[in-house]
Amino acid sequence: MSQHPQQIASIIAIHQDRPGALLPMLHAIQDATGFIPPESIAQIASALNLSSAEVHGVISFYHYFRISAPAPHQIQICCAEACQSMGADRLMQHATAVNSTDFSVHPVYCLGLCANSPAMMIDEQLHARVTTEKFAKLISGLRSAS
Numbered sequence: 001m002s003q004h005p006q007q008i009a010s011i012i013a014i015h016q017d018r019p020g021a022l023l024p025m026l027h028a029i030q031d032a033t034g035f036i037p038p039e040s041i042a043q044i045a046s047a048l049n050l051s052s053a054e055v056h057g058v059i060s061f062y063h064y065f066r067i068s069a070p071a072p073h074q075i076q077i078c079c080a081e082a083c084q085s086m087g088a089d090r091l092m093q094h095a096t097a098v099n100s101t102d103f104s105v106h107p108v109y110c111l112g113l114c115a116n117s118p119a120m121m122i123d124e125q126l127h128a129r130v131t132t133e134k135f136a137k138l139i140s141g142l143r144s145a146s
């Protein structure tokens, strides 16, 4: 069972009688626990008179929702035009090739640092002009901090 069964049960209880409850319920669960524990899907479905397949279908449709615990660090690499022209594709390939449980890598489309591209964000911290060498240094800093 989930690490958060009581928390999830109370979120379900708060939302289940409201119209259009599924999406607000999923958001509340993910906000509280960091993801939608797969074992909670049947509980959510039952509370809303839906099938587990229907709930799973909604979770799969919206890329925002995740069904596994997030990595300790989230890396967002800008893949919009200005960053692409400065090597963001190469940076993204490099970052995704680094197989690590310390972080997960996601594309985003403009971090507001277009003049200093390619841009990247680690958790809430922006980084400009990120080369593969700079990426390696930032990642080793993450590892030594954890």
Ligand code: FES
Binding pocket: 078, 079, 080, 081, 082, 083, 084, 109, 110, 111, 112, 113, 114, 117, 118, 119
């Ligand atoms: S295009 Fe990458 S930060 Fe704007």
